[in-house]
Amino acid sequence: MIKLIESNNSLKKAIMDIAKQIDVGGEIHFSSSGTTGAPKHVIHSVTKISNYVKTDLKAVWGLTYDFTKIAGVQVLIQANSNNNKVVNLFQKSQTEIHNSISEHFITHISATPTFFRLNFNKEIFPLVKQITLGGEVCTNGVIDLVKKVFPNAKISNIYALTEYGSVLASSSEVFTLSKRTRKTVKIVNDYLYVFFNGMWNNTGDVVELIDERSFIIIGRESTMINVGGQKVNPHYIENCINIMEKVTHSKVFGIKNSLTGNIIAADIAINGDLDIKTIKKLLKQILKPYEVPRIINIVSSIELNSTGKISRI
């Protein structure tokens, strides 16, 4: 059974209720993230997820995911199997997160790229041994950030589906198909397919091929924005914006119009002085004209959905 650190008693009870279900075994019901539409209802067997558990009796976990979603439950299953301490970091402030990592000697953190981008900048946490990134597109910009903040950590970038579980793992933004993974993963016309339930399933995720075995996941087809017939990847543009000094995070989206279909817009949260004209000037140096956000809003914060990802609905 896990040892849970959470000061809110009702939240502690709710997490422990899930932990007890895990301890008993059987099935747990989830909803998918709903990043691109209505959340789907999925059932997973604790036994099946437990097949992927690794032995690590000394791990201390930072739980960053909603404990009712599969990503959070996977952390609880891993921790439960090893009787590990789990420190709840879900929806905590940046200060609480930093303090918890230090005070409780957290060694393992599994989180979305957005979590790391929003909560870390120049801090250093040398005791963290494992960082697992998942749940959304992970760029080398986030991996570079994580390497600096957690210099002694092994980094894993995981591609997973709620319906299936973990599909692929990498230490960078590039995934490579091995002999083993090629049996269940293939790329067709730049779409990622995964074999489960007796058939090949189009995940809806679009990839950019590097060679016949390696690729980068660039995002869901449904999040691509069509500007005058050109498909624009909002994640790529967000990455270009987020590496600017004084930008804390951003959300790129399309605004419909009858002339070009969409134009690109961005909500940008900043820390310090940075004006729209400067942002556009910098982006024009690296983006194609139709990729440059035409409408930019400087905002105080950007809404996330229940799984800690930027809400695109």
Added chain:
Amino acid sequence: MKEEDLLIIINEILEEDCEDSLKELKPSYNLREDVGFDSLSLAQLTVKIESVYGIDIFADGIINTVQEIYDKVNRK
């Protein structure tokens, strides 16, 4: 919509694109040749006008001049 209102909107777009702003806006001005807009700037213009006036000026077809914008918006 008055000339000064449209001039403010157009100059916002020009300044963000690091172009020189206009001092006046003649009704006969062509949006591409005289104002200097490309299709993306025109799309930005239509989005900005729609957000203020609730009208998609390109909904019924292409618009070429400043006067046509006034006609569309002030006809509402």
